[in-house]
Amino acid sequence: MRYLPLTPDDRTAMLAAVGASSIDDLFADVPPEARLDGPISGLPLHASELAVERHMAALSRRNRAAGDGPFFLGAGAYRHHVPASVDHLIQRGEFLTAYTPYQPEIAQGTLQMLFEFQTQVARLFGADVANASMYDGSTACWEAIVMARRITKRGKALLSTGLHPHYRSVARTMAKYTRDSLVDGDPSLDPGTDWRALADAVDKDTSCVVVQYPDILGRIDDMSALASACQAAGALLIAVVTEPVALGLIKSPGEMGADIVVGEGQALGVGLQFGGPYVGLFACKSKYVRQMPGRLCGETVDAQGKRGFVLTLSTREQHIRREKATSNICTNSGLCALAFSIHMSLLGEKGLRQLAAINHARAKAAAAELAKVPGVSVMNGSFFNEFTLLLPSDARAAVHSLAEKGVLGGVSLGRLYPDNDGLANGLVVAVTETVTDEDIAAFAAALKEVLA
Structure with a gap:
């Protein structure tokens, strides 16, 4: 049984105090198309705990973990090794x-x-x-x-x-x-x-x-x-x-x-x-x-x-x-x-500097290898562990095709700036210490196939 401590009279008094005619007025800043007018479509009104556990476990198995293959995503969230x-x-x-x-x-x-x-x-x-x-x-x-x-x-x-x-x-x-x-x-x-x-x-x-x-x-x-x-x-x-x-x-x-x-x-x-x-x-x-x-x-x-x-x-x-x-x-x-x-604390100043140096070295190696792919160039004049590739076509399509080949190949600028067609061919690639030479080679080979 739901616990609703307020009576209808309580709600009416509170709305009057804040100058609102109805509960809906409190959600005026939420666009109408984003509001629900009933239960969420497709979800049952109730289910047993066992059924929910099984359903959620099935959904989780559809996820791809960052460590399951070549991973080059960044743009504000980065995969590093955590001790x-x-x-x-x-x-x-x-x-x-x-x-x-x-x-x-x-x-x-x-x-x-x-x-x-x-x-x-x-x-x-x-x-x-x-x-x-x-x-x-x-x-x-x-x-x-x-x-x-x-x-x-x-x-x-x-x-x-x-x-x-x-x-x-x-x-x-x-x-x-x-x-x-x-x-x-x-x-x-x-x-x-x-x-x-x-x-x-x-x-x-x-x-x-x-x-x-x-x-x-x-x-x-x-x-x-x-x-x-x-x-x-x-x-x-x-x-x-x-x-x-x-x-x-x-x-x-x-x-x-x-x-x-x-x-x-x-x-x-x-x-x-x-x-x-x-x-x-x-x-x-x-x-x-x-x-x-x-x-x-x-x-x-x-x-x-x-x-x-x-x-x-x-x-x-x-x-x-x-x-x-x-x-x-x-x-x-x-x-x-x-x-x-x-x-x-585990890294210390020396360890942080070493970690940063490894990241930069890995990123340089990846940029050099990816720039060999026909039609691909590196935009940056300087970078740390993240750089932007310029592709010959829309990077969003390339990202999806790369994922089908088991490579998470970066964040497309078209995803970040969907209303700016001038950025559509840009692909932001992040390379950390977790990336191996094999990952870089797999990315380059997959990208070459995708753009062929």
Whole structure:
């Protein structure tokens, strides 16, 4: 029996209080074609637990695991080898059941882990301070944009065309409610970034410029000149990193002057996991710390002078007056942050640099081999472990044909930008340490057959 605590009179009173004539009014922002007007078609109204288990098991067998064959997917989510010790440690009871540590006296382990996590993220990003994580990279990106608005008191954000389209989509959704003006566009299949044009476009109304590093096409550029242009105009530079392993080899955004650095931490410790849950990374210059969303763990001493950890800053609506809160995020991705931190600790600085070097070497080998396929060229002038191939025909068809041959050969730009025919022949290919010489050879051979 369903538990419905509200009576019809209760619902009527609540609707009257918020000024809605019916329940449907509360879903006005959901397009009518996306709303259900009855039970989901094709699903039974009820089934036994055994029947559901069997049905779900049958569906799961239709999935193809990332490790089942050549795998070159990326575009914001990357397959790296996660040591077995990461899974073992995050499943310890004191971590697996830990939630927001409101009581520091019984949550010292969780607080210390988050303190170490913050240190790792700050060092990785070249920033002064990092928070105790966000939900994912896309929401961290938006939080950075709205943080820039609070700091600059301006409402126009310039988004690089190289910013992941999903991140742009999240920003556009949220900007509808804050009335921020977002200036963006689709990328062009060109080896260079649009950062010079962005620097020229910064004006007195610009709150921030948002760039991705490396960007959605795998391109890498020096953001120092853009950072200077932003600083001269009183705007902030926000750098988005979706592949943190890259920072083991390339200069960090903070070193080049970025004011806020955000990103997706999935690549380290978390795994692909069918698209989530992931972990958002957020760091900034120390002078902006009081405008940083989420929460911050700090180190202190107790009454006996012993080392301890506490929530130092928590500018969210649960802890302070709603109108003073910087974010409505109610917790952090604690378990995923722990997995990230354990993987980073196991690697260490030397190990991260070695891992990055292996990734880059594998990607160079793959790019060279794939460029030998007739009609195929590599667009990028520089890249880390991800690059864009230019095919002689629509990459979406090629991706499906490759999958039929057992090769997951990348993400087509036509899928990411379905309304831009000029990008249809682009294929974003990611190559990590998990890719073998045999995988590269199989990809090249399959691609040659598909394009013949």
